[in-house]
Amino acid sequence: MTDIILILVGAILVNNFVLTQFLGLCPFMGVSGKVETAVGMSAATLFVLTLASACSYLVFQYLLVPLGLEYLKTISFIVVIAAVVSMTEIIMHKTSPLLYRILGIFLPLITSNCAVLGVALLNINQSHSFAQSVFYGFGAALGFSLVLILFSALREKLALCDIPEPFQGAAIAMITAGLMSLAFMGFSGMV
Amino acid sequence: MPLSLPMLTSLLTPVLALLGLGLAIGAVLGFVAKKFRLESDPVVTRINDLLPQTQCGQCGYPGCKPYAEAIAAGDVINKCPPGGESTISQLADLLNIPALPLDESYGQPGVKKVAFIREAECIGCAKCIPACPVDAILGAPKYMHTVIESECTGCDLCIEPCPVDCIDLMPLEPYTTPIKTVEELNNEEILACINCALCVDECPVDILPHELYWACRGNDLAGAETLKLMHCIECGKCDRVCPSSIPLVEYYQAAMQSLNTQQTEKVQAGNAKQRFELHQQRMETLKIEEEQRRQKRAELAKKGPQSQTKDTILAALERVKSKKKPN
Numbered sequence: 001m002t003d004i005i006l007i008l009v010g011a012i013l014v015n016n017f018v019l020t021q022f023l024g025l026c027p028f029m030g031v032s033g034k035v036e037t038a039v040g041m042s043a044a045t046l047f048v049l050t051l052a053s054a055c056s057y058l059v060f061q062y063l064l065v066p067l068g069l070e071y072l073k074t075i076s077f078i079v080v081i082a083a084v085v086s087m088t089e090i091i092m093h094k095t096s097p098l099l100y101r102i103l104g105i106f107l108p109l110i111t112s113n114c115a116v117l118g119v120a121l122l123n124i125n126q127s128h129s130f131a132q133s134v135f136y137g138f139g140a141a142l143g144f145s146l147v148l149i150l151f152s153a154l155r156e157k158l159a160l161c162d163i164p165e166p167f168q169g170a171a172i173a174m175i176t177a178g179l180m181s182l183a184f185m186g187f188s189g190m191v
Numbered sequence: 192m193p194l195s196l197p198m199l200t201s202l203l204t205p206v207l208a209l210l211g212l213g214l215a216i217g218a219v220l221g222f223v224a225k226k227f228r229l230e231s232d233p234v235v236t237r238i239n240d241l242l243p244q245t246q247c248g249q250c251g252y253p254g255c256k257p258y259a260e261a262i263a264a265g266d267v268i269n270k271c272p273p274g275g276e277s278t279i280s281q282l283a284d285l286l287n288i289p290a291l292p293l294d295e296s297y298g299q300p301g302v303k304k305v306a307f308i309r310e311a312e313c314i315g316c317a318k319c320i321p322a323c324p325v326d327a328i329l330g331a332p333k334y335m336h337t338v339i340e341s342e343c344t345g346c347d348l349c350i351e352p353c354p355v356d357c358i359d360l361m362p363l364e365p366y367t368t369p370i371k372t373v374e375e376l377n378n379e380e381i382l383a384c385i386n387c388a389l390c391v392d393e394c395p396v397d398i399l400p401h402e403l404y405w406a407c408r409g410n411d412l413a414g415a416e417t418l419k420l421m422h423c424i425e426c427g428k429c430d431r432v433c434p435s436s437i438p439l440v441e442y443y444q445a446a447m448q449s450l451n452t453q454q455t456e457k458v459q460a461g462n463a464k465q466r467f468e469l470h471q472q473r474m475e476t477l478k479i480e481e482e483q484r485r486q487k488r489a490e491l492a493k494k495g496p497q498s499q500t501k502d503t504i505l506a507a508l509e510r511v512k513s514k515k516k517p518n
Contacts, residue, residue, distance in 0.1 A: 083216040087223050094227040102287040160409035
């Protein structure tokens with residue numbers, strides 16, 4: 001039980017995938033314009049990451065290891081992730097078509113969100129068990145959601161402020177992200 | 192080097208393993224796709240609800256719903272002159288895309304207009320009645336017509352069918368108030384809000400005046416509404432304590448006014464949509480009835496044109512005879 005809590009805290013705060021390991025920056029900058037969209041993206045990523053880390057663990061342990069094909073792990077993980085993302089896409093198109101439209105290209109791009117592949121590969125590297133893998137993926141997604149939603153709330157406020165012209169748009173977003181990253185560095189060494 | 196059997200098997204295992212994986216995944220995806228098949232696009236309804244429902248066709252589509260469908264399929268959002276900037280910004284907000292300026296080749300935004308029939312010149316031809324998409328013209332053949340002003344959307348579709356040109360489009364006098372708009376206030380030289388929250392302690396109705404100010408300043412009407420904009424009683428206490436002397440109440444008034452206009456427009460659009468749907472139903476039934484009458488006449492004509500005409504001739508002769516008798 002303690003190791004699972006440690007994994008969760010570690011993945012959410014200490015080794016936050018976005019702000020400490022700098023994985024998954026594309027959606028972090030791309031869909032953080034509005035809190036509503038950010039929440040949708042977080043939900044999609046949460047679903048994909050948890051499911052993908054579980055599936056890739058199963059594929060690795062029960063397909064690749066018995067056949068001695070460990071060297072195929074990157075390719076097969078990408079296939080598994082792509083499948084989970086397509087499934088999410090189909091389900092989301094049915095259940096919340098507006099969100100599907102708003103997320104647009106960023107939804108299929110979860111496939112190439114390096115945080116997803118990163119979690120699957122790190123699970124193997126750190127020889128996690130099945131439960132640990134699932135919670136590691138879940139924690140990574142929670143950490144991603146946390147910073148994405150915080151960042152989008154900040155950007156919503158920023159949109160109303162008097163920002164000097166050279167800093168408008170992406171520049172101030174980058175600076176904000178940098179400051180957030182600095183703040184998250186404060187958690188290092190906690191676990 | 193010739194291919195040996197162990198080499199072949201070592202090649203075959205990865206290929207077969209990946210093939211199996213792919214097949215399994217394909218099966219799962221196929222099942223999910225079948226289970227979550229999409230029947231209709233609910234986004235169209237959401238877009239349609241934002242359009243002004245004038246059914247004027249200035250966008251090049253026959254009505255607001257077809258344009259909503261076109262937007263959902265990827266058309267640009269700046270083709271609606273009656274909606275103007277406010278509709279465009281709401282659409283941009285809904286679809287999370289940048290707002291474009293109105294494309295003026297589709298028409299000038301201008302002021303709201305209503306049709307007016309110069310009643311002395313109306314000949315009662317009733318040609319304008321089916322043309323009106325929201326059934327806002329009242330009248331019957333050979334009687335004078337008039338326009339129900341509150342229902343008219345100013346689409347100008349009745350102008351063209353009128354044979355005597357007795358319909359004018361009159362601009363509705365815009366309702367003017369001395370309240371400044373948010374843009375005018377933003378252009379004024381105002382010191383920045385420093386979030387000191389002195390106004391929060393003063394507010395008698397417990398709203399967060401500084402937060403509300405940010406929302407109003409950014410024209411975020413939905414945000415202002417959730418921050419209880421409508422609870423403001425305009426007492427001006429926040430104004431007096433503000434160290435930056437920001438005209439807070441003027442901002443709230445401006446936001447309230449645009450929110451009110453937006454809401455009235457929404458109600459009007461809802462009415463127009465309902466009337467348009469009823470109009471379409473009516474036209475449909477009229478068409479079917481007309482078709483039935485035509486068929487009936489055709490059948491009668493086919494049955495016995497001679498017997499019928501003979502009958503009428505005989506009846507006429509009878510009448511003449513009966514009239515002549517007293518002489």
